[in-house]
Amino acid sequence: MSDxxxxxxxLIESFSKYAGKEGDNLTLSKAELKELLQNELGDLLGKANDKAAVDRIFTSLDANQDNSVDFKEFVNMVSCLTVMCHQYFHQSAKK
Incomplete structure (x- = not known):
């Protein structure tokens, strides 16, 4: 496989690892998302322990407002974070 x-x-494996612990294995509940954020993105999202921050992240990710985060919504978050990291490292390299 290529990189x-x-x-x-x-990404698929990471999503599947957390999805379905509380029901539907195709979506993340708020608790599942919190666990994923803490375990997989804790370094980037240091406020994953902050309930209000997790609530805001969950609400902003839940584009179709079905009270869960599906794979497409999850990948959109990862994509946005990747772009932000790329921009940060690109700007840092210029200094």
Missing amino acids: VQKAMAL
């Missing part, structure tokens, strides 16, 4: 294919497989 991009490996990254895609890891």
Whole structure:
């Protein structure tokens, strides 16, 4: 597999690791999202322990307002974070 294919497989695997612990294995509940944020993105999102911050993240990710985060909504978050990291590292390299 190419590096991009490996990254895609890891995203699917990471989502699946947390989805369905509380029901539907195709979506993340708020508690499942919080656990994912803490365990997988804790370094980037240091406020994953802050209930209000998790609530805001969950609400902003839940684009279709079905009170869960599906894979597409999850990937949108990862994509946005990746773009932000890319911009940060690109700007840092210029200094």
